[in-house]
Amino acid sequence: MKRVRLGTGAGYSGDRIEPAVELAEAGDIRYLVFECLAERTIALAQLAKRRDPSAGFDPLLTDRMMAVLPACRRNGITIITNMGAANPHAAGAAVSAVARSLGLGPLRVAIVTGDDVTEIIRARQDLTIEETGAPVSSLADSLVSANAYLGAEPIVRALKAGADIVITGRVADPSLFLAPLVHEFGWAADDWRLMGKGTLVGHLMECAGQVSGGYFADPGYKDVPNLARLGFPIAEVAADGAATITKVAGSGGLITGATCREQLLYEVHDPARYLTPDVAADFSGVSITEAGPDQVRVDGGGGAARPASLKVSLGYGDGYIGEGQISYAGPGALARARLACDIVAERLRIIGLPLRELRLDLIGVDAIHGPELSAAAPEPYEVRLRVAGRTHTLKDAERIGNEVEGLYTNGPAGGGGATKMAKEVIAVQSTLIPRELVNPQVHMMEVQP
Amino acid sequence: MKLRDLAHSRTGDKGNTSNISVIAYRAEDYARLEAAVTVERVRHHLGALIQGEVVRYALPGLGALNFVLTRTLGGGVTRSLALDAHGKCLSSAILDLDI
Numbered sequence: 027m028k029r030v031r032l033g034t035g036a037g038y039s040g041d042r043i044e045p046a047v048e049l050a051e052a053g054d055i056r057y058l059v060f061e062c063l064a065e066r067t068i069a070l071a072q073l074a075k076r077r078d079p080s081a082g083f084d085p086l087l088t089d090r091m092m093a094v095l096p097a098c099r100r101n102g103i104t105i106i107t108n109m110g111a112a113n114p115h116a117a118g119a120a121v122s123a124v125a126r127s128l129g130l131g132p133l134r135v136a137i138v139t140g141d142d143v144t145e146i147i148r149a150r151q152d153l154t155i156e157e158t159g160a161p162v163s164s165l166a167d168s169l170v171s172a173n174a175y176l177g178a179e180p181i182v183r184a185l186k187a188g189a190d191i192v193i194t195g196r197v198a199d200p201s202l203f204l205a206p207l208v209h210e211f212g213w214a215a216d217d218w219r220l221m222g223k224g225t226l227v228g229h230l231m232e233c234a235g236q237v238s239g240g241y242f243a244d245p246g247y248k249d250v251p252n253l254a255r256l257g258f259p260i261a262e263v264a265a266d267g268a269a270t271i272t273k274v275a276g277s278g279g280l281i282t283g284a285t286c287r288e289q290l291l292y293e294v295h296d297p298a299r300y301l302t303p304d305v306a307a308d309f310s311g312v313s314i315t316e317a318g319p320d321q322v323r324v325d326g327g328g329g330a331a332r333p334a335s336l337k338v339s340l341g342y343g344d345g346y347i348g349e350g351q352i353s354y355a356g357p358g359a360l361a362r363a364r365l366a367c368d369i370v371a372e373r374l375r376i377i378g379l380p381l382r383e384l385r386l387d388l389i390g391v392d393a394i395h396g397p398e399l400s401a402a403a404p405e406p407y408e409v410r411l412r413v414a415g416r417t418h419t420l421k422d423a424e425r426i427g428n429e430v431e432g433l434y435t436n437g438p439a440g441g442g443g444a445t446k447m448a449k450e451v452i453a454v455q456s457t458l459i460p461r462e463l464v465n466p467q468v469h470m471m472e473v474q475p
Numbered sequence: 476m477k478l479r480d481l482a483h484s485r486t487g488d489k490g491n492t493s494n495i496s497v498i499a500y501r502a503e504d505y506a507r508l509e510a511a512v513t514v515e516r517v518r519h520h521l522g523a524l525i526q527g528e529v530v531r532y533a534l535p536g537l538g539a540l541n542f543v544l545t546r547t548l549g550g551g552v553t554r555s556l557a558l559d560a561h562g563k564c565l566s567s568a569i570l571d572l573d574i
Contacts (some may be wrong), residue, residue, distance in 0.1 A: 065490075066553040157490055157551075241485070247484060283484060284498065287537050291496035293487030295543045297532055310534060324537075344554050385556040394564045398522045399571070414556040453554035456490065 032203055032227075032261045035094065035105075036060040037234025039067060040082055045235070045258040045277070045446060050097035052274050053260050057206040058098060060090065060107035061199050061232045068196055069341020069452045071112035072144075072171035082113035083120065091124040099130045099190075106181060106202050110193040112171070114139055115469070116246040117193045122473045131475030136184030140176065140195040140466035143338055143459065147172035147452050150463075155340070156456045162340065170452055171341040174459065177303030177332075179215065180466035181205035187470055196339065198302045200228025203261070206353075211265045221305035222329025223267030226312060229300065230289050230324065234258045237289040238269060238320075239279030252278025270317060281320040290314070296351045303336055303461075304328040333457035344453035345382060348415055348423030350430025351389070352437075352444040355408035362438040363388050363409040369437055370413050373429045383416040410443075416451075425446035476574045484507055484566035492527075493547045493562045495569050499538035508540060509533060511574050517542055520572055524565070542569075 033055040035046030039062040049055055057404050062084050075082025084090075087109045098105055110117040118137045125131055147153065151163035162169075173196035182205050184192045194202075207213065213220045230237050238259045242248040257277025263269045269279055290309060294300055298310040308328040315323045350370075354362040367386050375403040376382065387393035389410035392400045417423045427446025434444055478497065481504045487494045497512055499505045514529045527546030535543065548562045549555030 062536060065551075069553075113565065242483075244483070247479065252505060284500070287498050287539055288483065288485040291487070291494070291498070291534075291539060291541050292485055293489055293494065294541060295489070295492070295530075295532075297534055297541060311536060313536065347556065383556055387558060390556065393558045395525055395568050396522075399520075399524075399568055412558060414558075416554075416556060451554055452550065454490070 027265050027266070028211070030263050031055045032057045032059060032206060032231065032263065033233045034059055034061070034234040034258050036062050036090065036307065037232065037236060038062060038268050039063050039086065039233060040063060043090055045099060045256060046090065046094050048274050048277060049258055049260065050094045050101060050103055055103055055260060057104050057106060058094065059202050059231070060105070060109060061202055063108040063111055063196065065339060065454050066341065066452060068111055068173050069171045069454060070340065072341065073452065075112045076413035080116050083111045083117035084109035087117055088120055088124055091121050092128070095125060095130055099133070104206070105191045106206065107192070108194045108202060109196050110137065110195045112142070112195060114193050114195050118471050121191055121193065122471055125473045126475070129475055131473045133190040133473045134188050135471040135473060136189035136192045137469040137471065138176070138180045138184060138189065138192065138197070138466060140180070140364055140464060140468065141173045141196040143174045143464060144172045144332065146459065146463055147338065147340070150459070153457045153459060156458065161467060162457055165340065165342045168343040169340060170343060172338050173462045174336045174338045175303055176464070176466050177201045178205035178208055180468050182209050184468045185209040187468065189470065198224045200302055201304055203228030203231050204304055205462065207263055218305055218329040218331055221237040222265050222307040223327045225300070225302055225305055225307040225329065226309060226324065226327035226423065227261050227263055227269045230286060231259055231261050233289060235279065235291065236292065238273050238281050238286055239285055242285050242288060248284070250280055267327070268323070271322045271324060272320055275320030281322050283314045283316050283322055286314050286322045286324065301333050303332065334461060336461050336464055337422055338457050338459055340455050340457060341452050342455070344451045346417045346420050346448060347451055348417060348448040349413065350427035350444065350446040351410055351412045352430055352433050352441045353380045353408060353410040354438070354440060356440070359407065360391065360405050362440065365438045366411050366433050366441060369433065370429050374426070377425065379417070379422055379425055381415045381417060385414045387412040420450065477570065478512065478572040478574050479570035481574060482570065484570050486512065486563050486566040488548055488552055488561045491546055491548050491551045492570040493544045493565055495542045495544065495565050497540045497542070497569060502538045505535060507574070512540055512572065516572065521565070521568060
C-alpha cells in the first residue's frame with residue numbers, strides 16, 4: 027500500500043529551526059509543514075501590513091527558508107506553511123528571493139488567499155460574536171481584522187498545480203497536513219471517515235515537538251531524553267488513513283502512547299466532534315498502539331459531514347495593558363511583598379487611575395493558581411510582586427508600571443529588579459459565516475534561477 | 476495518593492475555554508479515574524479559577540478523561556491579565572487531587 031511521510035517543521039512562530047533541517051536532511055519525508063500562526067498573530071500581522079504593505083508575514087520566514095530550502099530541493103520535499111499570515115503575497119516574494127539567492131530554481135511558489143474577510147464582515151454586521159452573543163457591529167471601529175479559517179481544498183489545488191512551496195494565511199492547522207494526504211491518495215472531500223483520519227494525523231502533528239516528547243517531561247514521573255535536541259515528528263500515513271508517528275533516529279525526545287494521547291486531547295473539547303473546515307472529526311474511537319521504540323500506530327478515527335459555516339477570527343482593539351514587577355528576597359520577603367502590594371493598590375486609588383480591570387499577584391506564592399490552592403504552601407525565600415491592569419489609554423497603562431517602579435524609593439525595604447511594560451491589546455473573538463461567502467484563491471509564482 | 480501517581484495531564488486553550496486531559500498511565504487504572512475524578516471534584520478543587528461550566532468527556536479506549544472549562548481564562552490568551560494567560564499550568568493543579 028502507498029505510504030506518504032510528512033514532517034512538522036515548526037509548531038509555533040518562534041519554534042526551533044534545526045529540527046526542521048534534520049527532518050529535511052534525514053527524515054525521508056515528502057512534505058514538510060510549518061504551522062506558525064496563532065490566534066492573535068494574524069491580527070497583529072494585519073496591523074503591521076497596514077503600516078508597511080510589504081510586511082505582515084512571519085518574521086522568521088526568511089531564516090527558516092534559508093535553513094531548509096537546500097535540503098528540501100535536494101530531497102524533493104514540498105513545503106506547506108501558514109507563514110504568509112496577513113500577507114501571503116509578500117511572503118511568497120520573500121521566499122522567492124531566498125530561493126534565488128541560494129541559486130535554487132526553477133521552482134513554483136503557490137500563494138493561497140481569500141481568508142481575509144474583513145470587508146465581508148463589515149458588510150454583514152448582523153453576524154453574532156460566538157463568545158458574547160453580541161452582534162459583530164458592537165465591535166464597530168475597534169475591529170482590526172477578520173480572517174476565516176480555510177480548509178485543505180485550496181492547498182490541494184496548489185499541490186495539483188505543481189507547487190513546490192505553498193504559502194497560506196489563516197488555514198485550520200490540521201488542514202495543512204490533511205491537504206497533502208488528499209492530494210497524494212486522491213481522497214474524496216466528502217469521504218468523512220478519511221477526512222477525519224487525516225485530520226487526526228494533522229492534529230497530532232500540528233504542534234511539532236509536543237507529540238515527540240516536548241511539553242511532556244515531569245522528572246521522576248515522565249522522563250524524556252535529550253530535550254535540547256528534540257526531534258520533530260514524522261507521520262507515515264497509509265492510503266486508508268492509518269498512521270505511524272515517529273521521528274528521526276538519534277534525535278532527542280520520545281514518542282510513546284502517552285505522548286500521543288496527551289497531544290490527541292490538546293485543545294480538544296468534544297472528542298467526538300472536533301470541527302474543522304473539512305470535517306467534524308471523531309477522535310472518540312481512536313486506538314493508539316506502541317509499535318516499537320519511538321513508533322506509535324494511530325488508527326480508528328472517523329468523521330461526519332463538515333460544518334456549513336466557517337469560523338472567523340475577529341481581531342479588535344481592546345484597550346491597553348500596563349504591568350510592573352518588583353522582587354523581595356530573604357527574611358520577611360513575603361511580608362514586604364504583601365506590603366508593597368497594598369501600597370500600589372492604594373496608590374492607584376489615590377491617583378484615580380481609570381482601570382477597567384486590575385490584578386495583583388505574588389509570583390512564587392499565588393500568581394498562577396490563586397490563593398486557595400497555594401494556601402498551605404510553605405513561605406518562599408523570594409517573592410515577586412506583579413501588578414497588571416487594563417486601561418483605556420497607553421498613558422494610563424504606563425502609570426501602572428511607574429507606580430511599581432516607584433516602590434524603589436517609596437516602598438518597603440530591599441525591593442529589587444523592577445521592570446515595567448505597557449502595550450496595546452489586540453484581542454480575538456470569533457464568529458461564523460456561511461461557507462459560500464468565502465472564496466479561496468491560488469496564485470502561482472514561478473521562480474527562475 | 477495523588478492523581479499525579481496514576482495519571483498525566485495537558486491543558487489546552489481555545490478562546491476563553493480551557494480543556495484539561497487526565498490520562499491514566501496504566502489502562503487498568505482508568506475505571507478508578509472515571510469514578511474518582513468527577514466534575515464536582517474538579518470544580519471544587521479548582522474553585523474560583525473556574526468562572527463557567529465544567530463538562531467531562533470520557534474516552535475509555537484511550538484511558539482518558541477530558542474536562543472542558545468555560546470562562547476560565549480571563550477572556551482568553553489575547554486579552555487576559557494573568558501571568559499564565561493560556562492557563563497552561565492548570566494541568567499541574569489537577570494532578571494534585573487526592574485520590
